[in-house]
Amino acid sequence: MHLPLLNIIDTVRQLGWGGAFELLRNGIVLGSVYALIALGYTMVYGILKLLNFAHGDIYMVGAFLGYGVLSILGGPLAPTIAMVPLILLMFLGGMLGSGVLGVVVERFAYRPLRNAPRIAPLISALGVSFFLANSALLLTHGERFNYAMYQLGGDPNTGLPGPLNQPAFSVAGRPVTVVQVLVVSTSIALMIALTLLVSRTRLGKAMRATSYDREAASMMGIDTDRVIASTFFIGSVLAGAAGVMFGLYIGETYYLMGFLAGLKAFTAAVVGGIGSIPGAMVGGLLIGVTEAYAAGYVGGQWSDVAVFGILILFMLLRPSGLFGAKTIQKV
Amino acid sequence: MSEPERPAAPNASDAAGRPKIGVDEWVASAEERHERSRGLGGLVSRGWEGSPAEAKLIVFVALASTLPFWMNEGELFSYGLYTLLYALLALGLNIVVGFAGLLDLGYVAFYGFGAYGYALFSSNHYGLHWQAEASIPLIVLGTAAVGLILGLASRRLLGDYLAIVTLFFAQAFVAFVNNSNPKVAGEGLTGGPNGIPGVDPLNFFGFKLHSTKQYYFFLLIVFSLAAVGLYFLNNSRTGRAWRALREDPLAAEAMSIPVNRLKILAFMFGAGTAGLTGTIFAAIQTGVVAGNFDVALLITIYAIVILGGLGSIAGVLFGAIVINVSTQFLAPSNDHPELKRWLFYGAILLIAAKIRPWSRTAAVFVGTAAFGFVVHAIASGISSDWTNGTVVDAGSAASAIRNWVIVPSGHTGFQTWAYIVLVAAIVVTSQLKGWWRMAALIPTLYWVAVVWENVLVQQSAVTALILFGVLLIALMQARPQGLLGTARVEIV
Numbered sequence: 001m002h003l004p005l006l007n008i009i010d011t012v013r014q015l016g017w018g019g020a021f022e023l024l025r026n027g028i029v030l031g032s033v034y035a036l037i038a039l040g041y042t043m044v045y046g047i048l049k050l051l052n053f054a055h056g057d058i059y060m061v062g063a064f065l066g067y068g069v070l071s072i073l074g075g076p077l078a079p080t081i082a083m084v085p086l087i088l089l090m091f092l093g094g095m096l097g098s099g100v101l102g103v104v105v106e107r108f109a110y111r112p113l114r115n116a117p118r119i120a121p122l123i124s125a126l127g128v129s130f131f132l133a134n135s136a137l138l139l140t141h142g143e144r145f146n147y148a149m150y151q152l153g154g155d156p157n158t159g160l161p162g163p164l165n166q167p168a169f170s171v172a173g174r175p176v177t178v179v180q181v182l183v184v185s186t187s188i189a190l191m192i193a194l195t196l197l198v199s200r201t202r203l204g205k206a207m208r209a210t211s212y213d214r215e216a217a218s219m220m221g222i223d224t225d226r227v228i229a230s231t232f233f234i235g236s237v238l239a240g241a242a243g244v245m246f247g248l249y250i251g252e253t254y255y256l257m258g259f260l261a262g263l264k265a266f267t268a269a270v271v272g273g274i275g276s277i278p279g280a281m282v283g284g285l286l287i288g289v290t291e292a293y294a295a296g297y298v299g300g301q302w303s304d305v306a307v308f309g310i311l312i313l314f315m316l317l318r319p320s321g322l323f324g325a326k327t328i329q330k331v
Numbered sequence: 332m333s334e335p336e337r338p339a340a341p342n343a344s345d346a347a348g349r350p351k352i353g354v355d356e357w358v359a360s361a362e363e364r365h366e367r368s369r370g371l372g373g374l375v376s377r378g379w380e381g382s383p384a385e386a387k388l389i390v391f392v393a394l395a396s397t398l399p400f401w402m403n404e405g406e407l408f409s410y411g412l413y414t415l416l417y418a419l420l421a422l423g424l425n426i427v428v429g430f431a432g433l434l435d436l437g438y439v440a441f442y443g444f445g446a447y448g449y450a451l452f453s454s455n456h457y458g459l460h461w462q463a464e465a466s467i468p469l470i471v472l473g474t475a476a477v478g479l480i481l482g483l484a485s486r487r488l489l490g491d492y493l494a495i496v497t498l499f500f501a502q503a504f505v506a507f508v509n510n511s512n513p514k515v516a517g518e519g520l521t522g523g524p525n526g527i528p529g530v531d532p533l534n535f536f537g538f539k540l541h542s543t544k545q546y547y548f549f550l551l552i553v554f555s556l557a558a559v560g561l562y563f564l565n566n567s568r569t570g571r572a573w574r575a576l577r578e579d580p581l582a583a584e585a586m587s588i589p590v591n592r593l594k595i596l597a598f599m600f601g602a603g604t605a606g607l608t609g610t611i612f613a614a615i616q617t618g619v620v621a622g623n624f625d626v627a628l629l630i631t632i633y634a635i636v637i638l639g640g641l642g643s644i645a646g647v648l649f650g651a652i653v654i655n656v657s658t659q660f661l662a663p664s665n666d667h668p669e670l671k672r673w674l675f676y677g678a679i680l681l682i683a684a685k686i687r688p689w690s691r692t693a694a695v696f697v698g699t700a701a702f703g704f705v706v707h708a709i710a711s712g713i714s715s716d717w718t719n720g721t722v723v724d725a726g727s728a729a730s731a732i733r734n735w736v737i738v739p740s741g742h743t744g745f746q747t748w749a750y751i752v753l754v755a756a757i758v759v760t761s762q763l764k765g766w767w768r769m770a771a772l773i774p775t776l777y778w779v780a781v782v783w784e785n786v787l788v789q790q791s792a793v794t795a796l797i798l799f800g801v802l803l804i805a806l807m808q809a810r811p812q813g814l815l816g817t818a819r820v821e822i823v
Contacts, residue, residue: 045491049491050491051494108758108804109804109807116807116811119434120807122434122491123637123807126436126630127630127802127803127807128804129800130626130800131797131801132800135797137793138786138787138794139747139750141790259626260502263495263498263502266495267495270495299510301509304506305507307499308500308503311495311499312484312496315484315488316484319488
């Protein structure tokens with residue numbers, strides 16, 4: 001008789017320390033992608049108290065835009081321009097396109113509902129998410145597009161790994177590839193930039209004021225509509241970057257990828273404490289590592305359920321998250 | 332004839348649709364009522380409001396009973412049977428979202444529980460062939476118990492958190508059904524991705540339902556009973572408490588309404604209704620697979636409840652008819668493919684006819700027609716392959732479309748660009764004002780037709796889902812209470 005728990009213990013023994021490190025590495029890379037998406041959630045939630053269901057789909061659009069730049073400039077067999085500018089252009093295209101999309105979504109779906117009951121913008125967000133995902137289905141016919149086709153990840157004829165998948169360094173005999181370093185370092189750089197933006201600039205101050213009390217902020221002469229639009233822009237830019245990073249790392253984009261990633265990133269935001277920027281980063285890493293270990297030790301199909309379990313645990317035991325302040329409901 | 336003095340609301344000058352703060356509901360909607368009481372529409376709406384609920388039910392049942400006598404088997408299945416099934420499913424969601432105001436995004440999972448439950452008790456899977464009079468009550472109670480568990484786990488969560496937890500719950504349900512196949516009595520419990528085939532038809536005390544007609548009448552009876560039950564529930568002490576909970580949970584709690592118990596109760600009633608619908612669905616489909624319980628169904632059910640009006644039973648039925656009939660029109664297996672074209676252009680014309688004054692409407696229509704012919708002439712002048720593509724499912728209108736809409740052949744990427752340009756054009760047009768908007772409207776309307784013929788009509792099932800998404804966004808802004816719901820009034 002096979003008990004599932006025994007299987008897990010067996011797998012842990014088989015994989016050993018090296019395997020455990022590999023899973024940790026995968027989890028951190030995946031987690032930094034989630035953390036970037038979670039930042040957008042947490043910023044929008046902090047300022048509007050709105051759960052932006054469409055955020056995951058904006059991330060999906062970012063991944064497709066990166067693929068679009070790659071397919072135009074990358075050439076079918078070898079990149080027509082040098083590698084570094086190509087990757088920079090992919091990030092630029094994905095981030096700017098997603099940012100504009102985020103602003104348009106805010107303008108059309110959320111701004112008219114600014115003073116409506118809470119449930120109205122939520123349903124509107126559901127509609128936007130569904131609209132974006134199905135538009136992508138319509139345009140891609142449900143196909144999966146592969147970044148690796150365009151010579152970033154490797155040579156499909158010889159099977160040799162491309163420059164991005166070369167090991168950069170190794171820990172305990174296990175390689176860490178260039179793309180993994182790229183993903184983690186880009187996401188750290190973006191998070192530092194965001195933290196500086198929020199804490200040091202005029203816009204950041206206006207954002208903090210608006211999220212603290214929108215009405216009072218507008219009385220102090222802050223154009224809150226503009227601040228909210230900029231928040232959406234910044235959040236969506238981060239989601240676009242996350243999309244391109246995910247495409248470079250996993251190599252695949254398809255129309256449904258935004259839905260689950262969005263759910264997990266929201267879980268990350270909740271775990272870290274919604275509204276808190278460092279919380280979103282820590283939460284993202286926690287979710288990514290949990291998912292990687294669940295996939296490695298229990299089975300890939302159970303990683304979503306493991307994340308769900310974490311969400312339920314936090315909801316029951318510490319609903320304000322790791323870094324969140326306890327909110328009191330006032331009349 | 333002098334009209335009676337209307338009490339002026341404190342902020343009567345406000346545009347309708349904003350929350351009216353500090354006024355009684357009846358007074359707040361006086362403006363709107365006055366507006367509506369004129370003309371033919373006013374006659375209908377007064378007749379609707381004036382007639383008692385029993386009369387509405389009797390008229391509906393009488394009309395619905397005639398359906399099997401003038402529809403063939405296939406039409407009855409897709410238009411009649413599925414409308415009732417959706418309506419019954421939406422009734423349950425209406426309890427949770429409409430009555431109690433809880434945004435439950437895991438509702439479809441309960442539907443799945445019901446369907447899988449029936450499939451386990453009455454199929455060859457385990458060789459159990461329970462009679463429906465035994466299995467259905469058991470499954471409804473079981474699903475309600477699952478609702479109780481989910482409600483208990485999430486009773487303290489506020490709106491958005493509740494939404495995400497329930498959405499994840501639905502996701503976990505699909506993951507479980509698809510991946511987990513634990514052996515119970517020598518057989519996999521859920522059948523994995525293949526689902527459970529060979530489910531028995533409903534069998535009450537030895538009487539088997541086997542034709543579409545019988546299922547239709549059975550569903551009609553079940554729906555009517557459920558509607559009557561919910562009508563009384565809504566007007567009971569519990570229903571009033573739910574409304575209080577929906578309008579303001581904090582105030583409701585301060586009024587010593589047991590908020591947590593009511594939330595759980597709403598979850599249980601919703602789950603039970605979904606479970607009941609699931610059993611009937613499994614019997615009609617004679618099989619269940621996890622793919623039946625996905626987000627697309629969730630959005631469809633939400634579109635039904637929101638279109639009809641949150642909290643309105645008649646609205647649910649109305650929404651189910653509109654949504655299901657348009658879905659079936661757009662389905663690829665539709666016997667009359669030209670119908671979807673009429674439906675689409677009709678809807679566009681109806682929306683465009685909202686432009687005032689009439690002279691502008693006429694100008695836009697004439698302008699769009701002329702614009703189309705000019706563009707077509709230019710395109711065919713440049714190269715014939717811009718206009719010689721094949722028109723899909725055109726029917727009698729084929730030649731008219733051929734000479735007006737450009738349908739290129741052999742231009743890869745045209746579809747993607749056409750769709751993106753359309754979205755951008757709609758965004759730009761909505762931002763323009765006055766004559767500029769009129770001028771931009773003409774090419775936009777023409778481009779709608781181009782995208783429809785080139786992209787949307789070829790994947791009409793996806794189109795239906797896109798339109799539901801747009802419908803949700805548009806309804807939230809234009810009429811958040813839906814067509815038959817009552818507007819929320821904030822009383823300070």
